[in-house]
Amino acid sequence: MNRTVLAIGLFIIVAIVGMLFLALGKDPQAIESPLIGRVAPSFALREVGTGTTIGVEQFRGKPVVLNFWATWCGPCWEEHPVLVSSARRMGSQVQFVGVVFQDTEDKIQRFLNDRGSAYPTLVDDAGKTAIAYGVGGVPETFFLNASGTIVAKHSGPISSDLLQANLMKAMQQ
Numbered sequence: 001m002n003r004t005v006l007a008i009g010l011f012i013i014v015a016i017v018g019m020l021f022l023a024l025g026k027d028p029q030a031i032e033s034p035l036i037g038r039v040a041p042s043f044a045l046r047e048v049g050t051g052t053t054i055g056v057e058q059f060r061g062k063p064v065v066l067n068f069w070a071t072w073c074g075p076c077w078e079e080h081p082v083l084v085s086s087a088r089r090m091g092s093q094v095q096f097v098g099v100v101f102q103d104t105e106d107k108i109q110r111f112l113n114d115r116g117s118a119y120p121t122l123v124d125d126a127g128k129t130a131i132a133y134g135v136g137g138v139p140e141t142f143f144l145n146a147s148g149t150i151v152a153k154h155s156g157p158i159s160s161d162l163l164q165a166n167l168m169k170a171m172q173q
Helices: 005-021 074-093 106-113 127-130 160-172
Strands: 044-047 052-054 064-069 095-101 119-124 140-144 151-153
Touching: 005 044, 044 160, 064 074, 064 106, 074 095, 074 106, 074 160, 106 119, 119 127, 151 160
Parallel strands: 064 095, 095 119
Antiparallel strands: 044 052, 044 119, 064 140, 140 151
């Protein structure tokens, strides 16, 4: 065996193991979105059940909780009751919006009929909106202030406490 090839192979393996070791203990959900501090990307998506086109700009003037999810996502099922109850409790103070991608409208409608709904749910057929927001997986939730600037993002299922903490950031700005 060629010693040069062996040395290069060992170097690559040591480098990979070193990077993995340095990443131990770091929370992958703590990766901050580069969109924080910027105006939320614009979109115009069809609402499930009505076909009405809704854009994020329509909600300027109050904080927005923008949740990306899908019916096939187990953690999305976990967080759905938290979002629905919070949306009902917050009333007109905060606008909740669901954006579903990689899913069909029939499945979405059945999910909402079975599990409840309290805010508009939009279909991102082509996934372009999810791409614009840098969504890496579902669920992911973005918090916008009244002027439409993204102030926080949470990856993974959101608890009531985390929802309230991030919503406070959106309401203070």
